[in-house]
Amino acid sequence: MTDLAPHELRVLVAVAEEQGFTAAAARLDSSQSAVSHAVRACERKLGAVLFERGRHGARPTEAGERAVVYARRILRLLAVMGPEVRATGAGDRAGEVTGTLRIAAFRSVAAHLLPPVLARLTARHPGLTPRVRIVREIGRGTAGEVADGRADLGLATLDPAAPPPVPGLVAARLFEETYALAHPAGHPAPRGLPLVDWDENCGSYTRDWWDRQDWIPPSTIDVEDDTVAVSLVSQGLGMAIMPRTALLGAPPGLAVTGLGPNPPSRCVGYVTTPELAGTAAVRALIRELRELRGRALPEGLTAA
Incomplete structure (x- = not known):
C-alpha cells in the first residue's frame, strides 16, 4: 500500500x-x-x-x-513535531514550550479548576496557547474527543475500578469530589422537595449509592446543564444532588448540605494518547494539574 x-x-x-x-x-x-x-x-x-x-x-x-x-492523530503529531524538535536543540531555550495545546473539559471543571492551572501554565510558557472546548461528560465524553484526535488532553470523570473510558488512552486520577445536596436556603425539609436532575449526573460510580436511597423521588425537572439545575434550585423549584465542583460559585438563595458520613463521590482525572503523553505541552499541563493537588482545594475535593 x-x-x-x-x-x-x-x-x-x-x-x-x-x-x-x-x-x-x-x-x-x-x-x-x-x-x-x-x-x-x-x-x-x-x-x-x-x-x-x-x-x-x-x-x-x-x-x-x-x-x-487516524488522520486527525497523525496530523496532530506532524503539527507538534516542529516545536518538539526545535526545543530539543534550542540550547539556552531548551525546555521552552510553544504552540497550541487543545484541551477538552466538562463544564464545572473548566469553569472552576482549570483557569488557575492555565494561568500558571501560560505564565511559565508564554509561547503556549491553550484552547479549551467544553464537552458534555456523556457517552464517550472528553475521552472520546482525545481518542478521535480533537483534543490533546481531556479532563474526565474516571471510574477507579475500571480502565480508561475509551480503550488505548493513558489516564491518571487527580481529584476525588463528593456529592452534596443543593437546596433553597432556609428550607426546613429539603429532602422532601422535588428532584431537579441533569443529564450528566449519576454515573456508574454513584448509581449504587443512589439506588439505596429511598428518600430520593423521581425527577420532576430534567435539564441538560448543571448550571440550569443550580439556578432552578436557587429559585426554590426543588433540590438537586450534585458534585461539589458544580456547586462552586453558587448563586444567592442556594444552600449546600452534606449527604451523611459516606456520601457518593466521583474521581476526576486526565486522559491523553500514548503518543502525545510525552510531548512538552502535555507534560507541562500535567505538571500544573498535579501541582494543583498540593494547594488548598475547595471543600469536598481531595487529591486522588
Missing part, C-alpha cells in the same frame, strides 16, 4: 467534518474535483470505501470514521 500524504489526510478530515466535498474544498481553498480525486486516491490506497456519497453530501462509512481518527 502506498502511504497517504499529509494533504490527503487533511482532505479526509475536512470532508468528514464538513460532510461534503464542496464544503471541504472551500475550507481547504481547493476545488471540488481535487477533493474528490484525493478521496478516491485514499480509498484506493486503503482498499476501502471511506464515504457514502449522496444528495445530502458525504458521510463517513465505518471504515471512513476509523480512517479520519
Whole structure:
C-alpha cells in the first residue's frame, strides 16, 4: 500500500467534518474535483470505501470514521513535531514550550479548576496557547474527543475500578469530589422537595449509592446543564444532588448540605494518547494539574 500524504489526510478530515466535498474544498481553498480525486486516491490506497456519497453530501462509512481518527492523530503529531524538535536543540531555550495545546473539559471543571492551572501554565510558557472546548461528560465524553484526535488532553470523570473510558488512552486520577445536596436556603425539609436532575449526573460510580436511597423521588425537572439545575434550585423549584465542583460559585438563595458520613463521590482525572503523553505541552499541563493537588482545594475535593 502506498502511504497517504499529509494533504490527503487533511482532505479526509475536512470532508468528514464538513460532510461534503464542496464544503471541504472551500475550507481547504481547493476545488471540488481535487477533493474528490484525493478521496478516491485514499480509498484506493486503503482498499476501502471511506464515504457514502449522496444528495445530502458525504458521510463517513465505518471504515471512513476509523480512517479520519487516524488522520486527525497523525496530523496532530506532524503539527507538534516542529516545536518538539526545535526545543530539543534550542540550547539556552531548551525546555521552552510553544504552540497550541487543545484541551477538552466538562463544564464545572473548566469553569472552576482549570483557569488557575492555565494561568500558571501560560505564565511559565508564554509561547503556549491553550484552547479549551467544553464537552458534555456523556457517552464517550472528553475521552472520546482525545481518542478521535480533537483534543490533546481531556479532563474526565474516571471510574477507579475500571480502565480508561475509551480503550488505548493513558489516564491518571487527580481529584476525588463528593456529592452534596443543593437546596433553597432556609428550607426546613429539603429532602422532601422535588428532584431537579441533569443529564450528566449519576454515573456508574454513584448509581449504587443512589439506588439505596429511598428518600430520593423521581425527577420532576430534567435539564441538560448543571448550571440550569443550580439556578432552578436557587429559585426554590426543588433540590438537586450534585458534585461539589458544580456547586462552586453558587448563586444567592442556594444552600449546600452534606449527604451523611459516606456520601457518593466521583474521581476526576486526565486522559491523553500514548503518543502525545510525552510531548512538552502535555507534560507541562500535567505538571500544573498535579501541582494543583498540593494547594488548598475547595471543600469536598481531595487529591486522588
